[in-house]
Every structure is written in structure tokens, then in C-alpha cells.
Amino acid sequence: NAGVTQTPKFRVLKTGQSMTLLCAQDMNHEYMYWYRQDPGMGLRLIHYSVGEGTTAKGEVPDGYNVSRLKKQNFLLGLESAAPSQTSVYFCASSSVRGYTFGSGTRLTVV
């Protein structure tokens, strides 16, 4: 099925470890986003991209980096994980018809 695919679905990291979350979309969307969702809150934008090779900071970018080397992929990196980054991470892509979300990655930093 067409849509947004996130990997992995779950991950536990130790403080200071690094990891990369992968987001792939097959809808040929130009715009892609990374959000985090914390309990009792709406989504907050970490970084976004308006096209291949471009990235921009969102509301809560500190501690994260992103890359969009290919149009269909948007990577989110944590260089040195901290417990405050324990969250559920959602990737999304958008067109004029609206936004499509991935199934989420539940990350725990211990």
C-alpha cells in the first residue's frame, strides 16, 4: 500500500548512543516532516524538508539532525541520545491534499 513507512518501530538506547530513524514515502511528495509526540501533547515539529537536498529546523530541533539525500527518504539522526528524547516519533509527507503519517517509532532512552 502506498504511504509512509518508518523503521524501526521500537528502539531502546542508552544515554549517549546514536541512532538513525528512516522514513520512506512512495507518493512522490516534496514535503516531509519529523515530529515527536509526548504524553498528553500534540505533535511538535523537529525538522522538515521542502524537497530533495533541503532541510529546515522546526519547533524543537536541538539534539537532532536530518538529511534528505533522496526525494523519497528523510532520515532523522540522534548523535548523542538523552533521556529527554524518549518519545514517539512520527514522520509525515504532504501534498496539497493533506498530510500522511507513518506508524511511528517508539524510542526509549535509558
Add this chain to the structure above:
Amino acid sequence: ELKVEQNPLFLSMQEGKNYTIYCNYSTTSDRLYWYRQDPGKSLESLFVLLSNGAVKQEGRLMASLDTKARLSTLHITAAVHDLSATYFCAVDLLQMDSNYQLIWGAGTKLIIKP
């Protein structure tokens, strides 16, 4: 700075009743979205409202948008247990770089009791 406020944040209701969730936002925007999220799941798009006075209905849910009042409502008619979920509204805000950013409400957790 755009703020999006939903109320109530928690709602417990009986099957068969009607109720309304409200979404207020603080800055001009003419694109508003409603999403549903089940526990541990992703976000499912319910409605996209693009103009003042827009009204959309799907089953027992109806959403409306009043851009002048900066208010959207999600009305539930004759609630059924399957509608139990958390409902989010989100507003598109035009940024300085001419791109849009979605600003989210905190969500309304809806529990419908049989």
C-alpha cells in the same frame, strides 16, 4: 506565535449522546485539519477544512470551520463505542520562508461508554 487550543481535553460520554469538541486558534489561517489517533497507533486524517464556512461530514462526525472566529468544531452525533480515541486539530501556519507548518492542539481524549 500561533497557539491551538482544544477543549475539552478529556471527555467521557454515554453511547447515543451528542457532543462537540472545540478548537480555537490564535492567528489567521484558512487550513485546518482533524485527526484521530487510537492508542499506540498513528494519526488518521478525518477532515481537511480549507475555507470559511466549510462543513464536512463523515458518518457520525461533522466538522466545521469559522475562520473569522478562528474556531473549528467537531460534532459527534449519537456516539458509539468505536469512536473512542484521541482527536487532534491542527492548523497550517504560513512561515516566513513561505512554507507551511502544522501547529497542533493537545488533543481531546474521548471515551464512549456502552
